[in-house]
Amino acid sequence: MRCAIIFTLAGLAAFAGTPVLAADYPVRPIRLIIGTAPAGAQSENARALVRLLEGQLGQSIIVDNRPGANGIIGYEIVAKSAPDGYTLLHTSIAFAINASVYKKLPFDIEKDFTPITNIVTGQGAILVVHPAVPARSVKELIALGRNARLSYSSPGVGNPLHLVAESFNVRAGMGMTHVPFKGAGPALQSVVSGEIPVMFSSSPPAVPQIRAGRVRALGYSGAARLDALPEVPTIAEAGLEGFKQDTGWHAWFAPPKTPAPIVARLHAEIRKALENPKLREFYLNNGYQPSGDTPAEFQKIFRADIRRWGEIARLAKIEPQ
Numbered sequence: 001m002r003c004a005i006i007f008t009l010a011g012l013a014a015f016a017g018t019p020v021l022a023a024d025y026p027v028r029p030i031r032l033i034i035g036t037a038p039a040g041a042q043s044e045n046a047r048a049l050v051r052l053l054e055g056q057l058g059q060s061i062i063v064d065n066r067p068g069a070n071g072i073i074g075y076e077i078v079a080k081s082a083p084d085g086y087t088l089l090h091t092s093i094a095f096a097i098n099a100s101v102y103k104k105l106p107f108d109i110e111k112d113f114t115p116i117t118n119i120v121t122g123q124g125a126i127l128v129v130h131p132a133v134p135a136r137s138v139k140e141l142i143a144l145g146r147n148a149r150l151s152y153s154s155p156g157v158g159n160p161l162h163l164v165a166e167s168f169n170v171r172a173g174m175g176m177t178h179v180p181f182k183g184a185g186p187a188l189q190s191v192v193s194g195e196i197p198v199m200f201s202s203s204p205p206a207v208p209q210i211r212a213g214r215v216r217a218l219g220y221s222g223a224a225r226l227d228a229l230p231e232v233p234t235i236a237e238a239g240l241e242g243f244k245q246d247t248g249w250h251a252w253f254a255p256p257k258t259p260a261p262i263v264a265r266l267h268a269e270i271r272k273a274l275e276n277p278k279l280r281e282f283y284l285n286n287g288y289q290p291s292g293d294t295p296a297e298f299q300k301i302f303r304a305d306i307r308r309w310g311e312i313a314r315l316a317k318i319e320p321q
Helices: 002-024 041-056 068-077 094-101 137-146 162-173 186-192 203-211 260-274 277-285 295-315
Strands: 031-036 061-065 089-093 112-121 124-129 151-154 177-180 196-200 216-219 248-254 288-291
Touching: 002 216, 031 041, 041 061, 041 112, 041 203, 041 248, 041 260, 061 068, 061 089, 068 094, 068 295, 089 094, 089 112, 094 162, 094 295, 112 260, 112 295, 124 137, 124 203, 124 260, 124 288, 137 162, 137 216, 137 288, 151 186, 162 177, 162 196, 162 203, 162 248, 186 196, 186 203, 196 203, 203 216, 216 277, 248 260, 260 277, 260 295
Parallel strands: 031 061, 031 089, 151 177, 151 196
Antiparallel strands: 089 248, 112 248, 112 288, 124 196, 124 216
16 A cells, blocks of 8 residues: 555656646756757857847757767767757758668667757758869859769768759769768868869858858759849759759757657747747848747658658669668
């Protein structure tokens, strides 16, 4: 009888603990893992949001960049963290793509993470070349690439920028060689330095380099021109008819079994932050559409995108590693 009472009280305590935890959350700093180098779209998008969330939540959010293995190092940290809302993940669509480009992952992508919301959706990527490349248009680059050995950089195998570039490579009938780097910043820097001649880059790091003349923009992979670079045509306009590739979402995830009230609180605060005019302007100017779907809505999108981008990887003939 005594044991039964103890177990009953313990069960009631556990049941009662979740709402109290959610009501008090957060009571200490939050750690936000990003699986890429500090320079790049993921970090810039995350930090812009973090600045607002810190004020709304009344706690610091420590951005912890863990680059390597196309984000897998950072993802594993989150998958194995306590489900208390104090270790979170900011990632791009590369997270969903990994399921198709790696034979074995140290986690189950659908079971070991709790979707919170998609922050933004990328509209496209900018095709940039080093100024020394003798091509001033998409058509000229295609002609050059069909008759000369070119290479292109990316933030890693299976990264969305890799898939956009490889889709372009296949559609254009080129034979460019892929050179992966540990992050978007190092990949873009390889083009700035002239080490690698070509890259498809996300907008935030590329636009300043384009305006400074360190790289030349030839086209944009989105359906419409980028607001920040209205003079740069879409790739479809510039000569590769019908070509259009977005770069997917950036989103937040929590460890598995994170209490629903904590997930709901985080989603509500993110939605509130996304209504801030300055933050919206920042995202829109950099080629992103603010999102903020509910956890349930985003989970459906996430699972569908695992299949959709997997098909893109297969069409691009990317062999699982």
